[in-house]
Amino acid sequence: TVVAGVVGRPVTHSLSPLIHNAWLAAAGIDGVYVPFTPDAFGFDRLVSGFRGGAIRGLNVTIPFKEAALAACDEATTLARRAGAANVLVFDQNGKVLADNTDGQGLLGAFAVQAPGWDVRNGPVTVIGAGGAARGAVAALLEAGAPKVWLLNRTLAKADAIARDLGPKVAPLPLSHGASAMQQTTAVINATSAGLAGAGELQVPLDLTHESTVVMDMVYKPLETPFLAQARSLGRPTVDGLEMLIQQAIPSFQHFFGQAPPTGVDARALALEAL
Numbered sequence: 001t002v003v004a005g006v007v008g009r010p011v012t013h014s015l016s017p018l019i020h021n022a023w024l025a026a027a028g029i030d031g032v033y034v035p036f037t038p039d040a041f042g043f044d045r046l047v048s049g050f051r052g053g054a055i056r057g058l059n060v061t062i063p064f065k066e067a068a069l070a071a072c073d074e075a076t077t078l079a080r081r082a083g084a085a086n087v088l089v090f091d092q093n094g095k096v097l098a099d100n101t102d103g104q105g106l107l108g109a110f111a112v113q114a115p116g117w118d119v120r121n122g123p124v125t126v127i128g129a130g131g132a133a134r135g136a137v138a139a140l141l142e143a144g145a146p147k148v149w150l151l152n153r154t155l156a157k158a159d160a161i162a163r164d165l166g167p168k169v170a171p172l173p174l175s176h177g178a179s180a181m182q183q184t185t186a187v188i189n190a191t192s193a194g195l196a197g198a199g200e201l202q203v204p205l206d207l208t209h210e211s212t213v214v215m216d217m218v219y220k221p222l223e224t225p226f227l228a229q230a231r232s233l234g235r236p237t238v239d240g241l242e243m244l245i246q247q248a249i250p251s252f253q254h255f256f257g258q259a260p261p262t263g264v265d266a267r268a269l270a271l272e273a274l
C-alpha cells in the first residue's frame, strides 16, 4: 500500500484527502492519502520520522510550507524561488525532495476557467505579499509573464519579494493600483482578505479592461466579495477551488507515479464537501 498525505494545522477541513482518495479508488491503486496535524513544533519531527520511505510523500499546507522547504535535502528551482514547498517526496535512500505545485495549480485554474487568457500577453497584477503571493509571482514569471505588478497594503513586504524575484516585479502600495488596473490582463487576490471574517479588500476593479480576468486564491467562501465585485462588473473569473484541484494533479503524479484517472469529477466532490 502506497501511503501519502497532507500535513497542516488545521487540516480537518482539507479537501485533499477527498480528492486524492477518489482518484486512488478510480485508478484501482493500492494506496491511501491521510491527514496529519502536528503541533507547531512537531513538523520537523514528523518529516524526519518519515525519512526512508515509510510514506511516499506529503502535501504541505498552512502554516508549514516554509518549514517544508527548510526540512528538505533537495528542492526544485520553483520551490526555492517561491520560498515554500507544498510537496515533499521521501525517497528510498532517506532523502527528502521538495517541490511547489501551487504555481501549476494557479496556471491550470486559468487554463480551465479562462482558456483564452495567456500569461505572456501582458502585465499581471498580484495583490498581497505573504507566502501565497510570493509563490504566485514566482510561478507567473516562470510561465513567461512580461511584468508583475505587486500590490500590498504594507509596501515593504512587496519590496522584499521584488528584490528576491527580480526587475520584472513592480511593487506598489495597494492604494496606488489605478494605473496597474488599467493595463493588467489579470488581477489575482493572494491576500487572506477574502476569508470569512477578514476585512474587505479595496481594489478599483472597475478600472480594468472588460477582458481582464479576476482570480481569488481563497475558496471559502467560493464566491468571495472580491469575485462577487468582479462578476457584477462582468469580468471573467477564476476561483481558488479550481487552483486547489489543479495543484493536486502534479502532486498525485509525484506520489503515485501516474496522472489522476479521468472520469472523477473532483470539482463536484469538493463542492459537495465545502
Ligand code: ATR
Binding pocket: 127, 128, 129, 130, 131, 132, 133, 152, 153, 154, 157, 174, 190, 191, 192, 193, 198, 199, 200, 201, 202
Ligand atoms: P499567506 O502566507 O497565506 O500569504 P500572510 O503571510 O499572513 O498569508 O499574508 C497575508 C496577506 O494578506 C498580506 O499581504 C496582508 O497584507 P499586509 O502585508 O499589509 O499585512 C494581506 N491582507 C490581509 N488582510 C487584508 C486586508 N483587509 N486588506 C488588504 N490586505 C490584507
